[in-house]
Amino acid sequence: MNRARLARTAAPLAVGLLFLLFWQAVVEIEQIPPYILPAPIAVAKSLLTDGPSLLASLLVTLKVTLAALAAAAFFGGAIALLFSRSRILELSLFPYAVILQVTPIVAIAPLIIIWVREPFLALLVCAWIVAFFPIVSNTTLGLNSADRNLLALFRLYGATPGQTLLYLRLPTALPYFLAGLRISGGLSLIGAVVAEFVAGTGGTQTGLAFRILEAGYRLAIPRLFAALFLLSLTGIVIYLALDGLSRFLLRHWHESAVGEGEE
Amino acid sequence: MPNLLTSEREGNPVVSLRGIEKRFGAVSALAAIDLDIARGEFLSLLGPSGCGKTTLLRIIAGLVEPTHGERRLDIASEAGRIGFVFQDPTLMPWNTVVDNVLLPFRLLRHVGHRERERVGAAIAAVGLEGFARAYPRQLSGGMRMRVSIARALVTEPDLLLLDEPFAALDEITRMALNDDLLRLWERYQPTIVFVTHSVFESAYLSNRIALMTPRPGHIAADIRVDLPQPRARALRTSPEYAALCARVSGELARAMEGAPG
Numbered sequence: 001m002n003r004a005r006l007a008r009t010a011a012p013l014a015v016g017l018l019f020l021l022f023w024q025a026v027v028e029i030e031q032i033p034p035y036i037l038p039a040p041i042a043v044a045k046s047l048l049t050d051g052p053s054l055l056a057s058l059l060v061t062l063k064v065t066l067a068a069l070a071a072a073a074f075f076g077g078a079i080a081l082l083f084s085r086s087r088i089l090e091l092s093l094f095p096y097a098v099i100l101q102v103t104p105i106v107a108i109a110p111l112i113i114i115w116v117r118e119p120f121l122a123l124l125v126c127a128w129i130v131a132f133f134p135i136v137s138n139t140t141l142g143l144n145s146a147d148r149n150l151l152a153l154f155r156l157y158g159a160t161p162g163q164t165l166l167y168l169r170l171p172t173a174l175p176y177f178l179a180g181l182r183i184s185g186g187l188s189l190i191g192a193v194v195a196e197f198v199a200g201t202g203g204t205q206t207g208l209a210f211r212i213l214e215a216g217y218r219l220a221i222p223r224l225f226a227a228l229f230l231l232s233l234t235g236i237v238i239y240l241a242l243d244g245l246s247r248f249l250l251r252h253w254h255e256s257a258v259g260e261g262e263e
Numbered sequence: 264m265p266n267l268l269t270s271e272r273e274g275n276p277v278v279s280l281r282g283i284e285k286r287f288g289a290v291s292a293l294a295a296i297d298l299d300i301a302r303g304e305f306l307s308l309l310g311p312s313g314c315g316k317t318t319l320l321r322i323i324a325g326l327v328e329p330t331h332g333e334r335r336l337d338i339a340s341e342a343g344r345i346g347f348v349f350q351d352p353t354l355m356p357w358n359t360v361v362d363n364v365l366l367p368f369r370l371l372r373h374v375g376h377r378e379r380e381r382v383g384a385a386i387a388a389v390g391l392e393g394f395a396r397a398y399p400r401q402l403s404g405g406m407r408m409r410v411s412i413a414r415a416l417v418t419e420p421d422l423l424l425l426d427e428p429f430a431a432l433d434e435i436t437r438m439a440l441n442d443d444l445l446r447l448w449e450r451y452q453p454t455i456v457f458v459t460h461s462v463f464e465s466a467y468l469s470n471r472i473a474l475m476t477p478r479p480g481h482i483a484a485d486i487r488v489d490l491p492q493p494r495a496r497a498l499r500t501s502p503e504y505a506a507l508c509a510r511v512s513g514e515l516a517r518a519m520e521g522a523p524g
Contacts, residue, residue, distance in 0.1 A: 147353060152321075153349075156324060156325075156326065156342070157342050157343055157371060158342030174357075252398050253356040253399070254357075258400070
């Protein structure tokens with residue numbers, strides 16, 4: 001039990017550490033210049049010196065990301081609810097949700113930035129378009145997955161549609177919604193970064209994506225890596241937070257959230 | 264003692280079916296079903312799988328509309344007068360035992376102190392005191408089925424419908440639940456319709472067996488069970504019980520001969 005938990009954290013950490021050692025060794029032995037590939041120690045130094053300004057940029061990106069995620073959760077859930085209430089609405093609108101999803105955001109981001117004057121709002125819309133679909137499709141599936149026998153039982157006791165929604169469909173859909181939310185968490189970060197890339201200096205505030213571009217232009221490659229590192233770290237934290245939320249909400253009943261030790 | 268319940272409260276049958284027919288597309292699932300079920304009766308619908316007994320039970324419950332025929336129930340029209348137990352426990356995994364058993368009252372919008380007491384009593388009646396705060400996943404299959412039965416009985420329904428409730432349980436649990444169901448029948452006195460494919464189970468539990476054969480499903484024999492009441496485990500090894508089981512098995516075999524295999 002304890003050994004398994006230890007292995008779960010220790011094994012990937014060991015792999016990461018070995019990789020960093022290997023990387024450092026290759027850079028030193030091959031004498032690779034830092035503008036081609038900086039060594040991990042150089043990246044760490046850059047992280048220390050540029051840390052405060054990078055963190056300020058991270059905050060800008062994070063604001064867009066979290067706002068987009070919140071909007072995706074809210075509107076994604078609402079759209080799914082609408083779809084589950086009306087079959088005709090789902091049939092007629094779902095294909096367009098798919099189209100919005102499969103259209104590369106890089107291609108439409110310039111348009112959105114032109115149309116939506118407010119820079120923050122423009123970035124938010126881009127990130128939202130990338131993030132909302134998993135929530136819509138998962139939650140729609142969940143709302144339509146209620147146990148048929150339970151539905152029959154609800155009918156037997158004369159349940160109203162509202163009661164069926166509240167006591168049966170919504171709880172059934174919760175794990176699906178949370179699974180969608182976990183995917184959307186990473187996607188809204190990606191969406192925010194892509195939008196910033198396209199927006200470039202158009203925005204008044206500089207997000208982390210713009211700092212990456214800028215560092216690339218100036219061949220400040222260690223800073224580029226430091227910014228990348230912060231970005232991945234943010235993605236991991238968002239995922240872990242949403243995973244924790246999911247586990248907390250489902251802790252009593254859903255197989256996905258029940259610890260192995262509890263069985 | 265045997266027909267105390269039926270003789271004391273005579274009157275209209277609780278369930279009255281006339282010429283019930285059910286088709287699914289071109290397939291005829293049920294044909295020409297006439298059935299009266301008296302108040303307080305414990306009727307088993309016995310037959311092989313695919314004979315339409317579940318469909319018939321759902322027609323009685325009003326969950327399925329018959330293609331033809333008339334279904335009349337002589338119970339108070341308000342919802343909650345019918346209890347239904349499915350083949351699976353069909354519990355809500357996100358709710359505790361208490362909240363699962365409380366569901367009928369919640370849907371009927373009657374959740375008060377009195378209802379909560381009745382929920383407690385129903386949970387105790389199925390022998391699950393101390394598990395009120397447990398979640399279904401923490402319970403065994405037999406215990407989950409007990410919760411399901413408590414939920415069906417909590418409104419003290421006039422009519423209790425059970426669809427092969429013990430089919431998925433092991434023999435030992437099944438026997439225990441058979442006895443518990445008989446105790447609950449005596450205590451709450453609902454009219455029971457019990458779907459099963461077990462000759463032994465139907466003979467042990469019911470005071471009437473409707474034998475069904477498939478293609479199309481119809482009632483091939485109507486057997487009155489005159490074993491003494493209340494029943495207990497000793498009955499399972501008695502000669503009367505053995506004789507009855509033999510008779511029902513014989514009727515079933517004869518009925519199946521007539522039906523295309």
